[in-house]
Amino acid sequence: xxxxxxxxxxxxxxxxxxxxxxxxxxxxxxxxxxxxxxxxxxxxxxxxxxxxxxxxxxxxxxxxxxxxxxxxxxxxxxxxxxxxxxxxxxxxxxxxxxxxxxxxxxxxxxxxxxxxxxxxxxxxxxxxxxxxxxxxxxxxxxxxxxxxxxxxxxxxxxxxxxxxxxxxxxxxxxxxxxxxxxxxxxxxxxxxxxxxxxxxxxxxxxxxxxxxxxxxxxxxxxxxxxxxxxxxxxxxxxxxxxxxxxxxxxxxxxxxxxxxxxxxxxxxxxxxxxxxxxxxxxxxxxxxxxxxxxxxxxxxxxxxxxxxxxxxxxxxxxxxxxxxxxxxxxxxxxxxxxxxxxxxxxxxxxxxxxxxxxxxxxxxxxx
Numbered sequence: 001x002x003x004x005x006x007x008x009x010x011x012x013x014x015x016x017x018x019x020x021x022x023x024x025x026x027x028x029x030x031x032x033x034x035x036x037x038x039x040x041x042x043x044x045x046x047x048x049x050x051x052x053x054x055x056x057x058x059x060x061x062x063x064x065x066x067x068x069x070x071x072x073x074x075x076x077x078x079x080x081x082x083x084x085x086x087x088x089x090x091x092x093x094x095x096x097x098x099x100x101x102x103x104x105x106x107x108x109x110x111x112x113x114x115x116x117x118x119x120x121x122x123x124x125x126x127x128x129x130x131x132x133x134x135x136x137x138x139x140x141x142x143x144x145x146x147x148x149x150x151x152x153x154x155x156x157x158x159x160x161x162x163x164x165x166x167x168x169x170x171x172x173x174x175x176x177x178x179x180x181x182x183x184x185x186x187x188x189x190x191x192x193x194x195x196x197x198x199x200x201x202x203x204x205x206x207x208x209x210x211x212x213x214x215x216x217x218x219x220x221x222x223x224x225x226x227x228x229x230x231x232x233x234x235x236x237x238x239x240x241x242x243x244x245x246x247x248x249x250x251x252x253x254x255x256x257x258x259x260x261x262x263x264x265x266x267x268x269x270x271x272x273x274x275x276x277x278x279x280x281x282x283x284x285x286x287x288x289x290x291x292x293x294x295x296x297x298x299x300x301x302x303x304x305x306x307x308x309x310x311x312x313x314x315x316x317x318x319x320x321x322x323x324x325x326x327x328x329x330x331x332x333x334x335x336x337x338x339x340x341x342x343x344x345x346x347x348x349x350x351x352x353x354x355x356x357x358x359x360x361x362x363x364x365x366x367x
């Protein structure tokens with residue numbers, strides 16, 4: 001069986017859904033192909049569900065630009081579509097004097113990114129907001145929030161389909177060929193088929209590099225390496241005493257084990273960093289020992305035995321352990337030389353926050 005369509009988006013995570021939605025809104029013919037049986041089974045459903053403000057990212061980077069723009073778009077989309085969310089605010093805390101410099105760097109970087117609402121708090125002001133937190137200083141980010149990621153993706157799916165997009169689940173793209181006027185894709189599943197399209201958006205998340213390598217006619221040198229960086233989460237048993245998100249002052253390699261809340265008010269801690277050579281979502285209960293140590297730097301009252309394994313996610317890193325600072329790679333024809341193709345590589349946090357703006361960036365690159 002062979003069909004031809006204008007646009008194919010591969011991967012029904014939040015970014016693939018947002019891209020298909022935007023393409024359909026513009027009146028383009030689009031089909032979204034997903035290997036799994038439903039949307040968002042990978043990166044999009046295995047994260048902190050935080051709406052990030054844009055504090056940590058290098059000014060001028062894709063992460064900085066699309067996070068700040070995407071945050072505003074996401075809050076508006078959630079409001080207009082009835083997606084559950086809450087603007088809780090976040091505290092970034094320094095546990096010792098030496099960490100105040102990290103907070104100063106965050107504030108400076110945030111302002112360069114256009115985030116002007118951060119507030120300095122002394123320990124007394126922090127205690128008024130969160131009596132259990134112990135610190136020497138903190139930054140309050142009032143525009144940080146949380147969102148129901150599943151509800152967001154469900155809303156995007158509904159709007160995409162209402163605008164005319166088609167979504168096919170259990171439809172893995174196994175490879176393809178770059179042709180003169182587009183692409184020939186080999187789609188597996190219960191009803192294997194060949195599908196021709198003029199524009200192809202590779203939003204396959206952890207599968208983006210394998211898909212790009214399986215696309216004959218794309219220079220293999222255009223495909224960056226993929227490294228699996230696992231983040232484990234532990235949940236807090238019992239009622240949480242917190243009403244804000246709490247992040248430690250970051251170091252040069254990661255943001256630290258932070259405290260986030262879900263929309264039901266339940267607390268969880270994570271993610272940590274565990275480098276893998278294969279996909280593995282199991283959470284080792286023994287890792288809780290390092291979580292207790294990290295969390296008690298800012299919450300010394302964390303009771304023994306209060307943490308239990310929750311879930312894990314895997315970040316699609318473009319660099320190996322010890323190498324930091326690389327931006328996302330949203331790769332259009334100017335970068336790889338193939339008209340009509342956009343590859344999204346290394347889209348980790350703040351990808352959820354930035355999803356609507358990433359979709360616009362993809363469409364801009366398609367031309």
